Amino acid sequence: xxxxxxxxxxxxxxxxxxxxxxxxxxxxxxxxxxxxxxxxxxxxxxxxxxxxxxxxxxxxxxxxxxxxxxxxxxxxxxxxxxxxxxxxxxxxxxxxxxxxxxxxxxxxxxxxxxxxxxxxxxxxxxxxxxxxxxxxxxxxxxxxxxxxxxxxxxxxxxxxxxxxxxxxxxxxxxxxxxxxxxxxxxxxxxxxxxxxxxxxxxxxxxxxxxxxxxxxxxxxxxxxxxxxxxxxxxxxxxxxxxxxxxxxxxxxxxxxxxxxxxxxxxxxxxxxxxxx
Ligand code: PDD
Numbered sequence: 001x002x003x004x005x006x007x008x009x010x011x012x013x014x015x016x017x018x019x020x021x022x023x024x025x026x027x028x029x030x031x032x033x034x035x036x037x038x039x040x041x042x043x044x045x046x047x048x049x050x051x052x053x054x055x056x057x058x059x060x061x062x063x064x065x066x067x068x069x070x071x072x073x074x075x076x077x078x079x080x081x082x083x084x085x086x087x088x089x090x091x092x093x094x095x096x097x098x099x100x101x102x103x104x105x106x107x108x109x110x111x112x113x114x115x116x117x118x119x120x121x122x123x124x125x126x127x128x129x130x131x132x133x134x135x136x137x138x139x140x141x142x143x144x145x146x147x148x149x150x151x152x153x154x155x156x157x158x159x160x161x162x163x164x165x166x167x168x169x170x171x172x173x174x175x176x177x178x179x180x181x182x183x184x185x186x187x188x189x190x191x192x193x194x195x196x197x198x199x200x201x202x203x204x205x206x207x208x209x210x211x212x213x214x215x216x217x218x219x220x221x222x223x224x225x226x227x228x229x230x231x232x233x234x235x236x237x238x239x240x241x242x243x244x245x246x247x248x249x250x251x252x253x254x255x256x257x258x259x260x261x262x263x264x265x266x267x268x269x270x271x272x273x274x275x276x
Pocket of ligand 1: 033151176177178179180181199201202203238239240241
């Protein structure tokens, strides 16, 4: 495989990362995961816009125009002949003698690589189980930061208990998943947390909200509580890799009749049609 190091394509064996890279020492950087379907990056523009927005929020200046960056991602996919897979890309504040404040002279360090991934079709058909876990992350969850400890600990706790995903909540309020956005459907209305500082503005989330609009499904970007979550007719999560994933059970309590809901399946179908 070829990997991207700044604007150079190199072999993985050639990659050198400093012991004092700030991504490594402080989690001081941001990232994106872009899905590739049939050789094409899905919603590339949206991911690139969010990458630049995240960088700006933490005051990293990406030294390429968005067009140049897009071309780098495109070439990476092409060079690795990725058909169905993903691109992972991150940028850190660079390498400099370890001190908390920003270095003056360190250029940012960009890394991109690809891998082949199939769509999780079986899970999407069967649905998955979730568990409530307190959201202990910081108050800038809108930034796609490399600092993922809060997410990682929540996901691990869920996995250890045998669940697919942690459904994070701040007090009573459900925010999002450890690496996904969350939705409940009640009486035909899709509820999801508004895009503020407490959740990542998911690209899949915005695709889904557009699909709802096209299908005439009502949406309310209003936060709901844990109690309300358990009373939903349907529940699902979304992400670049999980797409529209039904949640059929939360902490042992079935949602609806315990199978993927009608509107959830409709959205899955509409989503799949977007990929052709
Ligand atoms: N996760 N919320 C969080 C905390 C996430 O990390 C992600 C993405 C999402 C969904 O965003 P999107 O639809 O743009 O993928 C929501 C990626 C896939 C990851 O970390 O692997």
